[in-house]
Every structure is written in structure tokens, then in C-alpha cells.
Ligand SMILES: *[C@@H]1O[C@H](CO)[C@@H](O)[C@H](O)[C@H]1NC(C)=O
Ligand SMILES: *[C@@H]1O[C@H](CO)[C@@H](O)[C@H](O)[C@H]1NC(C)=O
């Protein structure tokens with residue numbers, strides 16, 4: 121022990137200074153980055169017998185340099201664990217070992233990844249001979265082990281616990297007590313128990329999985345009873361020193377071994393490539409000779425087969441709640457994708473129905489937006505849906521089922537929605553650009569990018585097709601009217617909405633754009649209808665932007681657009697109905713019952729998730745630009761255990777930015793009180809401006825009142841029953857800053873909660889809020905990091921006092937009711953600006 125510590129101390133001192141020697145153990149206050157360790161290809165830690173190394177290394181398969189902190193099996197160069205798999209860092213970004221654990225920060229010192237909070241201070245970081253990266257305390261007790269946080273690889277000696285999943289892109293390995301299940305986008309395509317080589321030894325539930333040179337084992341919690349095993353063909357054990365199981369992003373779960381300088385794959389699950397859901401891309405057909413092709417009537421798109429006829433588009437799946445009824449079913453038609461075929465899910469799900477005819481089978485599919493096609497078994501009349509995502513199809517000889525299916529894919533005929541008179545007019549063009557890229561890794565990969573632009577000359581008042589103009593007023597680029605094809609919401613007639621709203625009788629809110637009414641559709645579903653007013657000349661553009669954006673964005677924390685309506689100059693949006701209304705009403709209204717702390721946490725996290733999704737989860741980065749309680753809507757489901765749902769609305773006013781575009785916005789919008797300082801200066805608006813507004817909202821959630829308010833002075837120390845109560849202007853963010861400095865967080869909580877808030881959670885929220893409010897946008901965390909901090913996955917950063925001092929004087933300025941320059945704003949901004957409190 122003494123020797124070990126002495127050695128650890130020694131090597132720990134050597135490494136940071138030279139940056140060249142491998143070490144077996146590292147002490148805190150250690151920093152690494154790729155540039156520091158460039159001589160040793162980023163490696164700085166080695167296991168005692170040199171089998172494994174830990175390194176900050178580049179993934180050679182990627183075009184851009186992207187660096188990961190990984191544990192690598194040295195001889196075979198196999199990555200067995202990665203800390204920041206989904207968030208690569210640059211060559212100069214750092215890994216830090218402190219007494220609190222390991223942290224990876226990016227070039228702006230933002231936390232990308234970190235170990236969870238530990239029970240006692242770290243004394244060493246070690247990599248052992250089985251490949252486990254371990255943080256030990258002074259008593260040599262393990263505080264954290266990489267084996268407990270596996271990514272996609274299981275090595276000899278490691279246990280994969282039930283409940284911990286492997287992820288690799290769209291694929292997932294799910295360990296249940298009784299089986300190991302492979303899933304694609306949440307849909308099962310293989311079970312370990314189905315494999316010919318799998319044997320069940322015990323009926324007890326399994327507790328963990330492990331792998332060794334004989335095979336894959338599921339053990340009971342006693343650690344010795346084998347529940348399930350998949351045995352490998354005997355491996356030449358001489359010189360065998362490394363066995364691992366890995367889930368690839370190609371959907372294959374493999375067991376490989378390394379021995380005698382050779383890496384050999386010993387087992388693949390599922391054994392048959394053709395049943396892997398994305399093996400041939402969307403609608404690609406995996407033939408008996410294991411080649412991929414597109415069914416007739418389709419040709420190669422980007423990783424998928426698309427209808428040759430450009431007017432046929434494939435609908436996107438809905439998300440559970442925005443289902444549509446039978447009234448829309450006639451807008452779909454079905455294209456045959458083959459006979460004597462099968463689809464991965466038919467062995468794992470129940471059919472929609474049995475003993476029905478094909479037209480009824482298709483009708484059932486048309487009535488459900490999560491159904492994207494059907495597999496119809498002619499002999500039994502069974503009808504299976506293709507759900508949520510379309511995978512590859514395969515020859516029925518690979519299927520388990522006895523049945524041959526005929527496949528049909530749901531399509532929409534774009535042209536049938538268009539006013540026939542517009543089709544005869546000029547100006548309809550269709551262009552297809554084919555691009556062939558050759559990549560060097562592993563031979564030739566052909567990527568055919570087909571970009572179909574449908575150019576339409578807009579006709580005033582024509583129905584169906586909605587046109588979105590991309591680019592701002594200042595943009596010099598040609599005005600391209602891009603037909604929004606997929607996800608186009610349902611178009612309603614004005615009369616339908618008038619009936620549904622009982623002639624706009626029940627107003628339930630007024631957003632930035634106009635009044636919101638409650639409506640009941642003929643199928644008895646309740647929706648919200650937003651009547652857009654005050655739009656002026658910009659109206660049509662904003663309206664179309666909002667439709668196109670909302671219609672194509674699906675996230676549990678974002679309000680869904682169900683439809684729209686155009687009548688003359690009037691515009692309506694049909695939106696998901698949220699029965700509790702907006703957060704400002706629920707929280708600031710003295711009449712309504714107090715929001716409990718747990719609900720506030722859910723609201724804070726839900727809102728953060730919504731923004732994180734807008735900022736990085738969608739194809740285009742979307743800046744909300746108007747984050748405030750009015751735009752956070754709540755719903756309590758009476759049937760689902762009173763479940764509280766939190767959704768953001770009004771992201772239609774945000775701008776659409778392509779990833780290449782700068783993060784600058786030229787048009788200013790927003791609501792005073794939530795506007796980041798950069799709105800007032802000439803610096804650019806970015807997603808970090810939303811982070812600022814979110815910080816403001818977070819403080820309001822903690823306190824349950826507006827950040828800027830007038831309240832009765834309550835100075836307890838000088839309180840005298842005779843003194844007349846005095847009105848006091850209060851700028852809460854400043855109070856929060858002061859209480860943070862004195863660590864008196866609980867005093868900031870809404871007094872109406874009467875102490876029903878956990879003090880460490882209050883501290884967390886306030887600190888996160890202050891991090892979000894920092895003056896310099898780059899110091900504010902990303903919304904994804906905010907989510908991580910709120911959920912406790914990431915340590916909460918320490919806000920810099922120098923970056924918050926502006927609040928002291930900003931608060932003063934608010935008291936003087938400064939007017940904000942609205943240069944660059946259009947008319948709507950004035951309208952929204954008006955909204956603030958005295
Ligand atoms: C690490 O650095 C901090 C601050 O510089 C110091 O307080 C601490 O003692 C150092 N820890 C070790 C183990 O050197
Ligand atoms: C390194 O140690 C591990 C665990 O003790 C052992 O399985 C492996 O064979 C050793 N490798 C070498 C090259 O000595």
C-alpha cells in the first residue's frame with residue numbers, strides 16, 4: 121500500500137510537468153488536453169500491465185478533428201468507453217481531475233461532461249488492467265468507476281446491470297430481467313432468447329450481463345447462477361487476452377476477441393443482417409442475396425428510397441397526441457413496396473386487425489398518424505402497421521413468421537391538394553440535383569443527395585399549399601419560395617372554426633399575436649384557436665413561418681400545431697389545448713392555488729428541455745426570442761394521474777437559422793424584463809439570449825412573482841406597528857444576487873410555499889438562474905447544460921460576480937422605466953413591449 125501510494129505520488133507529479141510519460145495513477149489538480157499530450161497520441165494513463173490506456177484522442181473516422189476522452193484497449197485499438205461520446209471537444213479543450221472528480225470543459229470553460237458528485241474527495245485516478253477507470257479516495261475506496269457508466273461496450277470482468285442500457289445512434293440494447301432486447305427507435309427487432317445459441321439455465325430474474333471467452337452470460341443477483349447464456353464456438357484460448365461485446369451504430373450486437381495479434385468477431389446478433397431495421401435504409405429492400413435495392417416506383421434518396429413521382433411524398437409520423445381522425449384519411453394513398461416480404465416488427469407487435477381485406481387494412485392505417493404503411497398477410501387477412509419510423513423491408517425467407525406479406529407505404533399526393541387552375545399556369549419547376557461523394561474510409565460510399573425544390577408561383581388565396589419564404593429582409597439571396605411538404609398541418613374552413621368555438625365565445629388567453637379561444641372539434645377533441653391580429657404587412661410572412669416551423673417540430677415540451685385557417689386577411693392557428701393556461705396566470709394570480717415546489721421544478725425542467733430542443737434538437741437552430749411565463753403553458757391530465765404537462769408556445773416568432781448561418785439575428789423581438797443585455801447593445805442575439813430570458817423566468821418560478829414588482833416594505837428589524845407601510849420597488853434578480861453572496865437561498869423562495877421547498881434544490885435553481893444571467897453570452901451555459909444541471913447530472917457552475925454586477929445598475933434603470941430602443945423591430949415588437957409591469 122505504502123509503495124503504491126509512493127508510486128502514485130511520484131507519477132502524479134511527473135506527468136503534468138513532462139506530458140510525455142504514461143502513468144498508472146494520477147493525482148488531482150491534473151489537466152490534460154490533446155495538445156498537451158500530442159506526442160503520445162493523447163494518452164496519459166496506462167493500466168499496470170499496459171493492456172489499456174486512457175487518452176484524449178481523435179476519432180479517425182470523422183472528417184473534422186473531434187476529440188474524445190476514452191479508454192482504449194491498446195493492442196487492438198478498441199475504444200471500450202467514452203466520456204463525451206455525444207459531445208466531441210476540440211484539441212485544446214481540457215480534461216481536469218480535481219478533488220471533486222473528472223470534468224471535461226470546452227474552449228469556453230463550459231462543462232461538457234463530468235462525473236457525478238462524489239462522497240469524498242478524490243485522491244487518485246487509476247486505470248486497472250481490466251479497463252476500468254476508477255476514482256479512489258484516500259482510503260483506496262472506489263468513488264466512481266467507468267464500468268458503472270458503460271457506453272456501448274462490455275468487456276471481460278465488467279457487469280452490465282439490468283436497467284442500464286447501451287445506446288449507439290438509433291439503436292439500443294435493453295437488458296431486462298429475462299432477456300436482452302435490441303431496439304431501433306424504441307421498437308424491438310431482436311431478443312437474445314430467440315438466438316439458436318441461447319440457453320436458459322434458470323427461471324430466476326437476471327441482474328447483470330457479462331462476457332468472457334466462452335460467451336455471453338446473464339447472471340442472477342447472487343453473481344453465480346446463470347440465467348441465460350449464449351455460448352461461442354470454442355475460441356483458441358492460447359494468447360487470448362481480450363473479449364468484448366459491443367453494440368454498433370449499425371444495429372449489430374457483436375462479441376469479438378483479440379488474441380495472437382488478431383481481432384476476430386465471434387458472434388453477431390441478430391445473426392441475419394437483413395432483419396436489422398436500417399440495413400438498407402428507409403424502404404430499402406434486403407434481398408435473398410443480401411443486396412439492397414429500392415422497390416419499383418422508388419429510387420435512391422439520402423439513405424432512403426423515395427417515390428420517383430415527385431408529387432408523392434411520405435408523411436412523417438406524428439407524436440402520440442396529435443393524432444388525426446377519419447376525416448383526413450382520404451388524403452392518403454398507398455404505394456406497393458413488394459410481395460413476399462417481411463418487416464422487422466411483425467414478430468414483436470400485434471396486428472392492427474386480423475381477417476380483414478386490404479382496403480380496410482389501409483383505412484385503419486390512414487386513421488392513425490403514427491402508421492406509415494402496412495404489411496398485409498393475404499392468407500390470414502392480418503394487417504400490421506409500419507410505425508413511427510420506416511425501416512428496411514426484407515425477403516420473407518429471413519422472417520420468423522410463416523406468413524408472406526405484401527407491403528404498402530402511405531403516401532400523400534401533393535398535387536391533389538392544389539387548386540387545379542394553378543397547375544395549368546406557368547412557373548412550376550422541378551429540379552433534382554444529384555451529388556456523388558466519395559469517402560475514403562472502407563471503400564466507396566455513394567451518397568446520393570437528391571434535393572427537390574418545388575417552385576411555386578403563389579396564387580393569392582389558393583388553398584392547400586403553404587409557402588414559406590426563407591431569408592430575412594436584408595438577405596440578398598434570391599427569394600426562394602419553398603413548398604413545405606411534410607408535416608403540413610390540417611387546413612380548416614372558417615365555418616368549422618366558427619362552429620367549434622361557438623362563434624369565438626370563450627376567450628382563454630391573449631398571446632403576442634392575438635386572442636386565443638377554446639374550441640371543440642366535431643370529434644369532441646378540445647383545441648385552442650388563436651386568432652391572429654395586428655399583423656399589418658408582415659402578417660402573412662410571420663403566419664406562414666409560424667405554421668411551417670411549428671408544424672414540423674415535435675417535442676413533448678412544445679405546443680403542437682394541429683391546423684390552420686385562412687379567411688381573407690384573417691389567420692387562425694389551431695393548437696393543442698392546454699387546460700391550465702399559461703404560467704403567469706397560474707403563478708402570479710393571487711386567486712389561484714399555489715404552485716407546489718415539485719411542480720415548479722417540473723416546469724423549470726420542461727421549459728429548459730423545450731429550449732434545449734429548439735436550440736440543438738431540430739434541423740435548424742431556433743431561437744425562441746420571447747421566453748416568458750406567458751409562453752409557458754400547463755396542462756393537467758385528469759385521466760393520467762393528474763400528470764402535469766409543460767409546453768412552450770409562440771416559438772413561431774423565432775427565426776429560422778440554418779446551421780451555417782451566423783448566430784446573428786437582425787430583427788429584434790422580445791419582452792422587456794426578460795431581454796438579455798445584448799438586445800440593447802449592438803452585439804448579436806443568439807441562443808444565449810434565450811438562456812438569459814430563461815434565467816429570469818427561473819427566478820420568477822422560485823419566487824412566484826414577477827421579478828420587477830412593487831411590494832410593501834417589510835423591514836423586520838425596524839418594524840413598528842405604528843409606522844405606515846411603505847411601497848418599495850423590488851428588482852428580484854438583484855436580491856437573488858445578494859442572497860447568493862450570503863448563501864441565504866431559502867429566503868428567496870415564495871413565502872406561500874411555507875417552507876415546502878428543498879433548500880438544496882432552491883440553491884440549485886438560483887445558482888443556475890444566475891449562471892444564465894451572466895452579462896457575457898459565452899459565459900452562460902447552453903440550455904442542454906441547464907437541463908443537466910437542473911436534473912443533477914451536471915454540477916452547477918459558479919456564476920462570476922463580475923459578470924453579474926450589471927444587475928445592480930440594471931435594476932436601478934428599471935426603476936426609472938427606461939425606454940428600450942426598438943431599432944430594427946417591426947410593429948409587433950411595440951405591441952409586445954407594451955406588456956411589462958409598471
Ligand atoms: C489542488 O489545488 C488547490 C487549489 O489550487 C489546492 O487547494 C489543493 O490543495 C490542491 N490539491 C492537491 C492534491 O494538490
Ligand atoms: C493484464 O492483466 C489482466 C488482468 O489481470 C490479464 O487478464 C491480462 O492477461 C494481462 N495482460 C498482459 C498482457 O499481461
Ligand SMILES: *[C@@H]1O[C@H](CO)[C@@H](O)[C@H](O)[C@H]1NC(C)=O
Pocket residue numbers: 121259260
Ligand atoms: C488499493 O487498490 C488496489 C487496486 O484498486 C488494490 O489492489 C489494493 O489491494 C488496495 N489496497 C488497499 C489497502 O485496500
Ligand SMILES: *[C@@H]1O[C@H](CO)[C@@H](O)[C@H](O)[C@H]1NC(C)=O
Pocket residue numbers: 332333334335337346
Ligand atoms: C465464462 O464464465 C462462465 C460462467 O461463469 C464460466 O463457466 C466459464 O468457464 C468462463 N469461461 C472462461 C473462458 O473464463
Ligand SMILES: *[C@@H]1O[C@H](CO)[C@@H](O)[C@H](O)[C@H]1NC(C)=O
Pocket residue numbers: 356357358359379380
Ligand atoms: C492457437 O493460437 C496459437 C497462438 O496464436 C497458435 O500457435 C496455434 O496454432 C493456434 N491453434 C489453433 C488450433 O488454431
Ligand SMILES: *[C@@H]1O[C@H](CO)[C@@H](O)[C@H](O)[C@H]1NC(C)=O
Pocket residue numbers: 476477478479480
Ligand atoms: C373490405 O372490408 C370492409 C369492412 O369489412 C367492407 O366494407 C368493404 O366492402 C370490403 N372491401 C372489399 C373490396 O371487399
Ligand SMILES: *[C@@H]1O[C@H](CO)[C@@H](O)[C@H](O)[C@H]1NC(C)=O
Pocket residue numbers: 443487488489490491507
Ligand atoms: C395510433 O397508433 C398508436 C401506435 O400503435 C396507438 O398507440 C394509438 O392509440 C393509435 N391512435 C388511434 C387514434 O388509434
Ligand SMILES: *[C@@H]1O[C@H](CO)[C@@H](O)[C@H](O)[C@H]1NC(C)=O
Pocket residue numbers: 459498499526
Ligand atoms: C390473395 O388471396 C386471394 C384469395 O385468397 C387470391 O384470390 C389472391 O390472388 C391473393 N393475392 C395475392 C397477391 O396473393
Ligand SMILES: *[C@@H]1O[C@H](CO)[C@@H](O)[C@H](O)[C@H]1NC(C)=O
Pocket residue numbers: 431533535536537
Ligand atoms: C395525384 O393527384 C392529381 C390531382 O388530383 C391526379 O391528377 C393524379 O393522377 C394523382 N396521381 C396519382 C398517381 O394518383
Ligand SMILES: *[C@@H]1O[C@H](CO)[C@@H](O)[C@H](O)[C@H]1NC(C)=O
Pocket residue numbers: 437438439440490508674675676
Ligand atoms: C415524440 O417526440 C419525442 C420527443 O421528440 C420522441 O422522443 C418520441 O420518440 C416521439 N414519439 C413518437 C411516437 O414519435
